[in-house]
Amino acid sequence: MGSLQYKIKNRKKKLVFVPFFVAGFPDFKFLENFIIKNKDKIDILELGIPFSDPVADGPVLQEINYRAILNGVSLENTLNWLKDTEIPKVVDIVFLLYFNLLYDRLEEKLQKIKDIGVKGLVIPDLPLEESEALLPIFDKYGLDLVLFISPTTRKERREKIIKIAGSFLYFVSVKGVTGERDELPQEGINFAREVRMETDKPLIWGFGIRNKSQIENLYGLVDGVIVGSAFGRKLLEGQDLQSYFDELYEATL
Amino acid sequence: MRTEKLPDERGYFGEFGGRFVPETLMEPLLQLESAYYKIKRDENFKKEYEYYLRNFVGRPTPLYYASKLSKKLKARIYLKREDLCHTGAHKINNAVGQALLAKYMNKKRLIAETGAGQHGVATATVAALFDFKCTVYMGEEDCKRQEMNVLRMKLLGAEVVPVKVGSRTLKEAINEALRDWVSHPEDSYYLLGSVVGPHPYPMIVRDFQRVIGDEARKQILEIEGRLPDYLIASVGGGSNSIGLFYPFLEDNVKIIGVEGGGKGIETGLHSASINFGKVGILHGAKMYLIQDENGNVSPTHSVSAGLDYPGVGPEHSYLAKIGRVKYDIATDDIAIKGFYALSELEGIIPALESAHAIGYLIEHRDDFPEKEPLIIVNLSGRGDKDLGIIYALWEGKNG
Ligand SMILES: Cc1ncc(COP(=O)(O)O)c(C=O)c1O
Numbered sequence: 125m126g127s128l129q130y131k132i133k134n135r136k137k138k139l140v141f142v143p144f145f146v147a148g149f150p151d152f153k154f155l156e157n158f159i160i161k162n163k164d165k166i167d168i169l170e171l172g173i174p175f176s177d178p179v180a181d182g183p184v185l186q187e188i189n190y191r192a193i194l195n196g197v198s199l200e201n202t203l204n205w206l207k208d209t210e211i212p213k214v215v216d217i218v219f220l221l222y223f224n225l226l227y228d229r230l231e232e233k234l235q236k237i238k239d240i241g242v243k244g245l246v247i248p249d250l251p252l253e254e255s256e257a258l259l260p261i262f263d264k265y266g267l268d269l270v271l272f273i274s275p276t277t278r279k280e281r282r283e284k285i286i287k288i289a290g291s292f293l294y295f296v297s298v299k300g301v302t303g304e305r306d307e308l309p310q311e312g313i314n315f316a317r318e319v320r321m322e323t324d325k326p327l328i329w330g331f332g333i334r335n336k337s338q339i340e341n342l343y344g345l346v347d348g349v350i351v352g353s354a355f356g357r358k359l360l361e362g363q364d365l366q367s368y369f370d371e372l373y374e375a376t377l
Numbered sequence: 378m379r380t381e382k383l384p385d386e387r388g389y390f391g392e393f394g395g396r397f398v399p400e401t402l403m404e405p406l407l408q409l410e411s412a413y414y415k416i417k418r419d420e421n422f423k424k425e426y427e428y429y430l431r432n433f434v435g436r437p438t439p440l441y442y443a444s445k446l447s448k449k450l451k452a453r454i455y456l457k458r459e460d461l462c463h464t465g466a467h468k469i470n471n472a473v474g475q476a477l478l479a480k481y482m483n484k485k486r487l488i489a490e491t492g493a494g495q496h497g498v499a500t501a502t503v504a505a506l507f508d509f510k511c512t513v514y515m516g517e518e519d520c521k522r523q524e525m526n527v528l529r530m531k532l533l534g535a536e537v538v539p540v541k542v543g544s545r546t547l548k549e550a551i552n553e554a555l556r557d558w559v560s561h562p563e564d565s566y567y568l569l570g571s572v573v574g575p576h577p578y579p580m581i582v583r584d585f586q587r588v589i590g591d592e593a594r595k596q597i598l599e600i601e602g603r604l605p606d607y608l609i610a611s612v613g614g615g616s617n618s619i620g621l622f623y624p625f626l627e628d629n630v631k632i633i634g635v636e637g638g639g640k641g642i643e644t645g646l647h648s649a650s651i652n653f654g655k656v657g658i659l660h661g662a663k664m665y666l667i668q669d670e671n672g673n674v675s676p677t678h679s680v681s682a683g684l685d686y687p688g689v690g691p692e693h694s695y696l697a698k699i700g701r702v703k704y705d706i707a708t709d710d711i712a713i714k715g716f717y718a719l720s721e722l723e724g725i726i727p728a729l730e731s732a733h734a735i736g737y738l739i740e741h742r743d744d745f746p747e748k749e750p751l752i753i754v755n756l757s758g759r760g761d762k763d764l765g766i767i768y769a770l771w772e773g774k775n776g
Contacts, residue, residue, distance in 0.1 A: 176673035177548065177659060179555045180399040186542060198671040223397055224658040225672040249397045249658070253387060272400035276562055281403070299401055300560040 126268050128168065128216060128243055128291035132326040138343045139376040140167035142328060143369070144220065144352030146188045147171050148197030150359055152205045158365065163214040165373045170246065170350060173199045175222040180248040182303030184353040187360060199225055203236050212241035218270060220246040223254075234265040244268030244290055252285050259288060270294050273327075275315050282322060292326040295319070295346060303353045305332035308341050316345050339375035349376060383692065388576020391698060394691035396575040398661045402555070405562040410577040412482050417584070422477065429473045430588065433506070434463050436470075438589075440596035440753070445722040446735075450742045452749055453601070456725070456756040457593045457621060464498050466728060466758030467589060467617045468570055472499035474585035476507050479566035486510040486565040490554040492519055492547035492613065493683035493730065494526025495758055496570030501535035509566075511535040514553040518545040519682045526762050544676045547613075547686045551660050571614025572690035575661030579690050586620025593753055594624050606747055608632045610755035611733040612704065613648070613683045615690035617757035622702060631703070634693060635737040637679030638706035646678035650689040651697045651704040659687065664694045680709035680766065681729035683758075711736035716760065716767070728758030729766065 132140050143166055145155055159169060174192035178185060199221065206212055219242055226233055226247070237245070245267050250258070255269060262269045268290030273282055276299060286293065297312030298305065309332070319327060326347035333339065334354040342349060351372055358365045383390045396406055416422040430436040438458040447454045459467035479487060487509045491497030497513040504511035513530055517539045520527050530537050540549045551574070558567040572579040572586075597605055608625060610618035612634040622632050639647030647653065650665045657666035659674055667675045667687040679685040696702040707715070712729055715736025720726045727735060734754050760767075 174673075176543070177552055179552050179660070180559070182556075190542065193673055200671070222658075224666070224668070224674075227658055227663075228655070228672060248399050249661070251396065251398060251400050251403045253403070254395055254397055274399070274401040276401050276404040278404060296399075296401060299562055301556050 126291040128268060129326060131167070131216065132292055132347050135167070137377045139339065139346070140328065140348030141165060141373050141376040142168045142170050142348055142350040143355060144170040144172060144350055145355065146174055146185070146192050147202040147205070148174070148195055149188050149192040151195065156205070156209050156211065159211055159215060160209070162369065166215050167348065169211075169215045169217045170220055170352070171202070171217055173202055173219060173221040173225055175225055178222060180301055182301040182353060184304070184356045184360065185302050188356050199233065203240055206240050217242045218244040218246055218268070220248065223247050223250050231261065231265075234261065234267060238265040238267060242267070244270050246270040246294060248272070252281065252288070256288070272296050273319060275299050275311055282319065286323045286325055289325060292328050292347070293323070295327045295329050297329055297331050300331065302331055304334035304357065306334070308338050313345065320345065336371055336375040339372060383695070384576060384580055388580070390579075390692045390695035392656070393663050393694040394576055394579060395663050396661060397658045397663070398575045399559060401559050401562060402575070405558070406575055406577070408482070413478060413577055413581055416478055416481055422481065426474055426477055429477070430470065434469050434473060435461060436588065437592045437596070438462060440593055440600065442600070443723050446719065449722065450739065452742065452745070453751045454738070455597065455605070455753045457589060457753055459589060459617065459755060459757045460725065460727065460731070460759035464495070464502050465761060466495040466499070467586060467620060468496040468499040469502065470588055470620070471570065471582050471585040471616060472496070472503045472568060475566070475568045475581065476503035476509065479509065479568065480507055482566065484509070484564060484566035486512070486561070487568045488554050488557050488565050489513045489568045489570060490547065490550035491515050491570060492550065492685060493681065493728070494519065494523040494530070494762060495683065495728070497535070497537070498526050498529045498533070500568050500570070501530040501533035504535060505533045512557065513537050514540050514550040514557070516544070516546040516550050517541045519547065519550070522766060523682055523762055524765060546677075546682065548674065555660065571616040572619050572692060573614040573660055573662060573664070573688060579662065579692055582616050583619045583623060583692065586616050587623045589617065589620035589755065590622060590624035593621060597753060601751060603751070604628050604630050605753045606631060606750040607745065607752040608755070609635065609734045609738055609752060611635050611684060611730045611757060612689060612693060613637070613686050613730060614688070615693045617755050619690060619692055621753070621755045626701060632701070633737070634702055634704045635733045636689070636704055636706045637681065637684035637733060638708035638711070639678040639680070641708055642706070647706070648677040648679045648685050648687065649706045650687060651693065652706055654687070656694070662688070662691045664688045664691045665697070680712060681733065681763070683728070683730040684733065705737065705741070707733040707737040707740065711740050713770070715739055720760070725756070726760035727756055728760050729763045731755065731757045732760070
């Protein structure tokens with residue numbers, strides 16, 4: 125069992141809290157201060173490397189990806205930034221990146237990612253079929269590959285995914301792209317119940333979370349929750365992130 | 378040369394292709410694949426497809442001997458007249474095939490992306506014909522430069538959504554179409570317009586476009602009693618070109634694909650993915666891709682919206698890699714020369730995309746060693762949609 129899986133399973137709270145930020149947005153310094161200040165609240169940090177064509181993302185994260193690239197953010201300077209911060213020592217990090225960002229000189233990049241102390245990779249455009257051949261390589265660098273399960277994933281496929289998935293499963297709660305939604309989708313809830321019966325691998329709920337009551341309704345259903353677009357919107361609008369972040373964090377306790 | 382069997386069961390042409398998509402789209406792609414294999418063997422489907430190609434699209438299209446151009450260039454040049462297809466370009470061949478497939482799959486709505494607007498018009502047309510709802514994504518920049526096609530789509534009852542992010546061209550239109558499909562995978566059918574995207578699209582679109590090459594092969598044998606020395610076609614995503622090339626791949630025929638050279642390679646403003654890109658992953662497939670050192674996709678340029686795309690079909694990537702097809706470029710200026718030449722010499726106004734193939738031939742005739750080479754050029758579309766661009770060039774020159 126990977127260290128993240130152990131951590132999720134042995135949590136002393138309702139849900140693990142997985143905030144998502146795009147590296148270098150609004151800027152590296154802001155993120156560093158924010159993450160260090162909140163290190164005890166962050167169970168796992170999901171850090172996105174910006175990509176020019178984020179097809180799985182809705183408008184908020186598209187805009188942030190776009191702006192981060194304009195600011196010059198890349199995998200390389202994100203790694204350089206992390207190296208000079210305390211972040212990898214005080215929080216568990218997984219990277220989210222589209223596969224083209226890794227593809228060229230793959231192993232060299234995996235080595236660097238590993239050396240920084242990153243624990244795992246979330247690659248939204250790398251489904252089961254394309255990951256199978258790559259798993260030994262990710263393994264070689266001790267990086268956990270987080271796979272997705274979505275409402276369109278049928279049972280036989282889920283079984284295969286569950287078998288090879290890393291520390292946790294990224295549970296896509298709706299058919300769609302990332303972005304805030306007002307309610308928990310009933311389809312996602314029913315589906316989570318079904319998947320819950322099929323595995324004890326941790327399920328981390330992603331897509332659509334923006335408020336406390338949504339999180340409270342996930343108690344006992346899944347093991348954790350990812351919040352991305354909702355925080356991204358606050359940053360885009362230049363609003364105070366801390367109190368909102370605390371409110372959602374407290375809902376996971 | 379074994380190309381007939383590709384793609385393999387994982388959707389690969391050699392190292393290219395595959396299915397690099399969010400998990401939500403895997404099931405729809407698998408369903409599409411199995412539905413396609415089923416109808417491919419179905420005689421009724423074949424009959425229906427052929428019925429519409431003949432009676433609605435107007436096939437077979439002529440293989441026309443361009444006598445004045447031939448004389449000028451000391452060659453025997455035949456034009457495969459896809460410009461005479463209903464709606465004005467080869468795109469309709471694929472749109473009819475996929476719409477019938479969508480009908481068979483009981484889908485209610487078609488989603489499409491479009492660059493030049495030709496595929497959007499073709500999709501809007503089959504949506505009207507077969508009673509689908511239809512949403513077409515088109516980059517805002519392309520909406521401007523191909524305004525008439527936007528109007529045509531609207532007249533045909535389609536919703537046209539201008540895409541206002543990034544370079545506002547074909548690449549962003551495909552991103553948006555994919556996002557729409559991720560959100561509506563059950564009732565909607567994504568009718569992709571070129572041989573790009575995740576497996577099985579590059580295969581399906583090729584199979585529905587190979588009618589171009591199948592006809593041309595038969596026609597040239599009838600007219601000339603032999604196979605051509607050369608095939609030439611423009612390459613955007615690569616559907617008109619693979620359509621012409623595919624049935625000739627096993628033959629002793631030299632094949633040239635012409636990419637958009639834009640304002641010249643040295644300016645960086647081009648869309649020559651095979652010539653100047655490197656292997657990468659975009660829109661679900663591994664292919665040659667114009668990208669920066671960080672792996673972000675770079676802005677591209679071509680005077681023709683249909684070639685203005687940073688990637689190129691995985692099968693073309695493969696044919697380039699194994700050296701079966703030569704991929705070269707024609708700049709905007711050369712394409713415009715070709716545009717004028719064909720209009721003035723032959724009385725045929727070509728689409729700016731197709732004009733790349735014509736311009737290339739004029740520019741490079743001296744590179745062909747044969748005394749009087751026999752050449753088929755794919756005239757993928759007609760130029761009506763481009764008159765605004767040409768008019769603006771005139772204004773610029775005269776004013
Ligand atoms: C007339 C015409 N030719 C060529 C193309 C380029 O696409 P492809 O390379 O898929 O044939 C287009 C695309 O819009 C087109 O409209």
